[in-house]
Amino acid sequence: MALQIYNTLTRRKEPFVPLEAGKVKMYVCGVTVYDYCHLGHGRTYVVWDTVRRYLLSRGYAVMYVQNFTDVDDKILRRAQQEGATMEAVAEKYIAAYFEDMDRLNVLRADSYPRATQTMPEIAALIDQLTSIGYAYSAAGDVYYSVRRFAEYGKLSGKHLAELEAGASERLQDEELARKQDPFDFALWKGAKPGESAWESPWGAGRPGWHIECSAMVKKSLGETIDIHAGGEDLQFPHHENEIAQSEAVTGKPLARYWMHNAFLNVVNQAGTEEKMSKSLGNFKTLRDLFEDFPPMALRLFLLKTSYRNPIAFSLEALKGSEQNWREMEEVLRLAPWLAQQGQSVAGDILFDPWVRRFNEAMDDDFNTAAALAELIALGKQLAGRYHAAIHGTPLADPVRFAREWCTFAFLCDILGLKAGEPEVRPSALPEAEIEAQIALRRQARAERNWMEADRIRKQLLDQGIVLIDHKDKPTTWRHADL
Numbered sequence: 406m407a408l409q410i411y412n413t414l415t416r417r418k419e420p421f422v423p424l425e426a427g428k429v430k431m432y433v434c435g436v437t438v439y440d441y442c443h444l445g446h447g448r449t450y451v452v453w454d455t456v457r458r459y460l461l462s463r464g465y466a467v468m469y470v471q472n473f474t475d476v477d478d479k480i481l482r483r484a485q486q487e488g489a490t491m492e493a494v495a496e497k498y499i500a501a502y503f504e505d506m507d508r509l510n511v512l513r514a515d516s517y518p519r520a521t522q523t524m525p526e527i528a529a530l531i532d533q534l535t536s537i538g539y540a541y542s543a544a545g546d547v548y549y550s551v552r553r554f555a556e557y558g559k560l561s562g563k564h565l566a567e568l569e570a571g572a573s574e575r576l577q578d579e580e581l582a583r584k585q586d587p588f589d590f591a592l593w594k595g596a597k598p599g600e601s602a603w604e605s606p607w608g609a610g611r612p613g614w615h616i617e618c619s620a621m622v623k624k625s626l627g628e629t630i631d632i633h634a635g636g637e638d639l640q641f642p643h644h645e646n647e648i649a650q651s652e653a654v655t656g657k658p659l660a661r662y663w664m665h666n667a668f669l670n671v672v673n674q675a676g677t678e679e680k681m682s683k684s685l686g687n688f689k690t691l692r693d694l695f696e697d698f699p700p701m702a703l704r705l706f707l708l709k710t711s712y713r714n715p716i717a718f719s720l721e722a723l724k725g726s727e728q729n730w731r732e733m734e735e736v737l738r739l740a741p742w743l744a745q746q747g748q749s750v751a752g753d754i755l756f757d758p759w760v761r762r763f764n765e766a767m768d769d770d771f772n773t774a775a776a777l778a779e780l781i782a783l784g785k786q787l788a789g790r791y792h793a794a795i796h797g798t799p800l801a802d803p804v805r806f807a808r809e810w811c812t813f814a815f816l817c818d819i820l821g822l823k824a825g826e827p828e829v830r831p832s833a834l835p836e837a838e839i840e841a842q843i844a845l846r847r848q849a850r851a852e853r854n855w856m857e858a859d860r861i862r863k864q865l866l867d868q869g870i871v872l873i874d875h876k877d878k879p880t881t882w883r884h885a886d887l
Contacts, residue, residue, distance in 0.1 A: 408463070408768045410632075411713060413640060413663040414560055418770055423631045424661065429460055429467045430626045432660070434618060434635035434643070435517070437474040438498035439483040442505050443688035444703070444718065445669040445680070449636050451704055452666045452712040454511040454821055456634070459767050462819045470625045471514040472618060473499055475521050476611050481600060491601045492521075505691040508700040510821045516625050520617040527612045527620040528605050530654065531592045539653045543583040545595025545608045549615075551588040554649040560663060561641035590646055592616045615646035622659065623651065633660035638680070640665050667715040669707075678717055694723075701734070701822055702727040708773040708820055730822075733784045737817060737824040739791060739810060746800070748807035756805070756812040759783050763816050777820065783813050797875030834868055843872065843880055 408421040423429050433453045436446060453471075460467050474480075475495035484494045503513075520527070531547055534540035539553050551557055551565070558564040565588060581587065591613035596602035602609040612620075622630060628651070635644065644663065651659040670678035694703060706726035710716045740750045759779060766775035787810055790800060800806050817823065834842075842861055849857040862872050865882070873881045 430630040431632040433471040435471045438495045439480040441690045451707045470516045518621040547593035548589040619650040628655045634664040637665040666712040669716045702730040756808045
């Protein structure tokens with residue numbers, strides 16, 4: 406089956422056909438950098454990182470661009486709270502973003518354009534919109550004339566006639582008097598005292614949020630791209646406004662495929678689910694969660710649900726994903742053991758049935774839930790055979806085991822799941838002491854004193870020694886980090 410993508414614009418799954426064969430131009434709306442990332446942000450960027458990784462695995466050359474919004478009212482307020490500049494706040498939280506995403510194994514984008522680095526292109530785009538009658542200036546501001554764009558609402562399905570009711574109540578502010586229509590939105594905002602500002606043909610000020618992305622897409626990737634992605638909260642008005650701005654100037658589609666990931670929800674005190682967000686104060690920052698959970702357990706948790714479905718967050722669900730990850734990580738760490746068995750782990754020959762089923766799941770609109778189910782099942786099979794082998798039952802087919810392990814590692818990499826450095830727990834016990842404890846345990850087992858035998862096993866494990874029982878030979882041992 407060819408790769409199918411659910412296109413928000415057409416509201417159906419469509420075969421993926423890029424503008425240029427073998428190449429993909431992909432733009433993802435990035436964070437507004439005024440605070441630490443929460444798990445909802447983690448979901449967004451893990452999702453699009455996984456989409457990118459899968460496209461790469463299928464042979465596409467992907468140009469992946471993700472912006473930073475570094476000019477915004479929220480950044481200004483945080484700067485005032487911290488007694489800093491907007492630039493200092495932005496730099497602080499951009500650095501924090503990279504720290505968090507690196508721990509989630511999110512690949513770095515090919516480019517990270519910033520609004521502050523795109524001011525000439527933003528001004529040029531606003532000037533073009535003004536010259537063709539889609540924008541107008543008013544007392545230092547510039548607004549987009551929404552009613553001029555006949556296709557406004559085609560992405561979100563929201564149309565002006567439906568939005569008219571209540572618009573005046575939502576817009577009772579000082580801007581309303583300057584607008585020709587309540588639906589018009591700002592392309593340029595005149596500077597207020599104490600704000601960072603840039604010079605423009607309309608006076609000192611700063612750009613509106615929506616025009617920033619239109620300019621950054623065009624500068625980084627061109628007039629039409631393959632995939633434009635982001636959270637579902639951006640579908641309206643942000644992405645709708647991007648389309649109106651860009652397509653009014655170029656007369657071309659801004660993107661062939663629009664993709665949106667669903668929210669990560671939390672259960673509130675009323676027992677209902679609500680979006681995890683900073684505005685609601687119900688969020689868990691990634692760095693808080695990293696204190697209690699391995700980053701890959703969080704990534705696994707986020708991939709267990711297909712991207713267009715909401716996730717219900719709970720610590721219990723995270724603990725379940727942590728257990729899944731511990732089991733998978735143990736299998737990923739088997740390369741040294743396989744080498745000891747004389748098996749190659751080069752990974753150049755994969756086991757096709759597992760790859761085929763994995764790809765079938767991912768080709769169905771990047772269904773990570775189904776793909777991960779295949780991967781977890783393969784991991785459990787490998788773990789079962791490994792544990793049997795170290796307890797005395799030889800592998801029935803060592804070559805097949807090695808091929809399946811290589812397949813498991815390859816597919817884990819596509820989902821961005823990687824084993825961390827093993828926790829090294831060197832034993833301070835001399836070998837003679839270890840053997841003496843094994844002899845005491847053997848005596849306890851002969852006397853059917855299972856409690857004592859288990860106590861000795863655990864005592865040795867706490868000191869970094871793993872005991873391996875065999876059917877046809879005495880118990881052996883190894884260090885826990887191997």
